Amino acid sequence: MEIQQRSEDVIATIRAMNRCWxxxxxxxxxxxxxxxxxxxIVPTTPGRLEGQDxxxxxxxxxxxAAEILV
Structure with missing residues (x-):
């Protein structure tokens, strides 16, 4: 698979993930x-978030908590 196609696949995945929220x-x-x-590791939580849950x-x-403007 060429680099261009991989890049497009990554971008499509990120966009699909972002639509979930x-x-x-x-x-x-x-x-x-x-x-x-x-x-x-996130700025609002001390320590680490570990695991999917x-x-x-x-x-x-x-x-x-957020107002999401699309």
């Missing part, structure tokens, strides 16, 4: 993009 909260769809052992809970909280 910018067009309403679609948790089941959002989860499909995450590894079960995902780890994140913790990561999703963080995004859910963000979506509930």
């Amino acid at each position: 910018t067009e309403g909260w679609h948790e089941d769809e959002f989860r499909q993009y995450l590894h079960s052992d995902v780890v994140a 913790a990561y999703v809970a963080g995004w859910r909280g963000f979506c509930e």
Whole structure:
């Protein structure tokens, strides 16, 4: 697969993932993009978010608190 096609695939995946939270909260769809052992460090939470449930809970909280303008 050539670089251009890989780049387009990555961009399409990121856009699809972003739609899971910018067009309403679609948790089941959002989860499909995450590894079960995902780890994140975010500015609003001390320490690390470890595991899919913790990561999703963080995004859910963000979506509930934020006003998303599309």
